[in-house]
Amino acid sequence: MRAEALHRADLQGHQKFAQPLEVLSRLQDVSVFDVAGQDNTRWRAVSVLIHGNEPSGFYAMCRYWHSAVIPAVNLRFIVASVSAAKTAKWFSQRYIEGERDLNRCFALDDNQADTLRAQRIVKAIREVTPECVVDLHNTSGQGPAFAVALQKDLATRKLAGLWSDYLIHTGLRLGSLMEQEFDCPTLTIECGGSDDAKSHQIAYQGICRLAISETLDECAFPAQVLSHPMRVELRPGMSLSYANQRQHLTDVCILQQVTQYNYDGVEQGDLLGWINGADLSVFRVRDEMGNDLHLDLFTLDNNQVRFNQSLHIFMATTSVKAATEDCLFYCVKK
Ligand SMILES: [Zn+2]
Known part of the structure; x- marks a missing residue:
């Protein structure tokens, strides 16, 4: 199944479309948006709304579109759990009632809807062979932003440093997106509390830094590693x-x-x-x-x-x- 990529040009015809709720109202699960970069041979992938009640990454993505800043390389945004986000009070449900937590389904291979959704996300990322993968989340309680990764090399620490001072280097396996093999630095970013405007700002600033960096080596502040969670x-x-x-x-x-x-x-x-x-x-x-x-x-x-x-x-x-x-x-x- 090929990911259906929409382009920012498609969105600009809709005056209201840059408003996050208007955007969300038009989307389906696993919507993929590509933004053309100055170097259109390279890609970076950002996933948002794996959890329907964690909107900072989604808000940041919409705000980035509105800024009309052309990224250094192509960006692929993947909006994952749209149905969950639109269930009941919007952005209140982590996942759809009766399904499983999507970020625990990436290591499964059954034919259930949540597993198939996870597989579509992985496929949408792999088909552009990105030079990094960032999965943006929120915590349910208030707290500072931090990154989580299976790697702790300098490239991963520099990528984490675009959002956070800390990188938790983990060997805990939960079946999450960041545990999948993409052959490039791969992170989860917890941007802070889901109802905290500061978290939305952190998500946005990180996306902007990622977008304008010619290379992933540019970050001057690699995150500090905390091991063995x-x-x-x-x-x-x-x-x-x-x-x-x-x-x-x-x-x-x-x-x-x-x-x-x-x-x-x-x-x-x-x-x-x-x-x-x-x-x-x-x-x-x-x-x-x-x-x-x-x-x-x-x-x-x-x-x-x-x-x-x-x-x-x-x-x-x-x-x-x-x-x-x-x-x-x-x-x-x-
Ligand atoms: Zn989450």
Whole structure:
């Protein structure tokens, strides 16, 4: 199946079309837009809206079109989960009810709609043999931007540096787009909270920097690498709340201000929350080797769960839905 590429010239005939909601109203899942560059022999690929409730990349793409800046090389934008983004209140659904998280479907080969959508995205990227692939996301909680990649070479760090100061070098495999083999620097960028105007600005500035760079070697500020992330999940079936004091109606209660840890990190002894019971196995802490490190990461003191070491924290959220369906947060040892 060949990706149907629209060109910016097609859009400019529509006065309103540069408005993000108007654009979205006209799109279908996995819409592909190509912008011709000054050097039209090279390509860079940017995917947005893999998750329907993470609009910063999409807003930034529309704003970039509006700027009419001609990129140094061809850009291919892929707008992935349009249906999810247009379900219920727009930009409120990560994926369509009854489907799976699209960014967990890239390693699958069944014939389900979400897997086929993932395959169309990969095909649209591979058919232009890009010199980099960037997948723009938001976090559900507030926090600074960061990049995630399987590589940590200088080219990947420089690409990450267009958006962020930090690159998390991960060996965790989830079935995401960035885990696919494109034979070029490939990143996920988490631009910050999905309802934060600063996140939209970060996404836009990064796209502009990417667009005007003659070569990917130009970034003067390679991102700092943080290695060996751990993924902290709630064990399936556990109930969760967020509050500033212990809650007796849920198995686990996480501190309401947990998203502040996205900015500051935590020190040994800092409070995460409370559990009802004496068993820290309500948490599952997965490292890159598949070990469960919950006993290394946390201590329990009178129902209070405290951190057992100093950590950088990423993607902590106060959304019960996001935390239970995906994870509580990621962390890296300081
Ligand atoms: Zn996402």
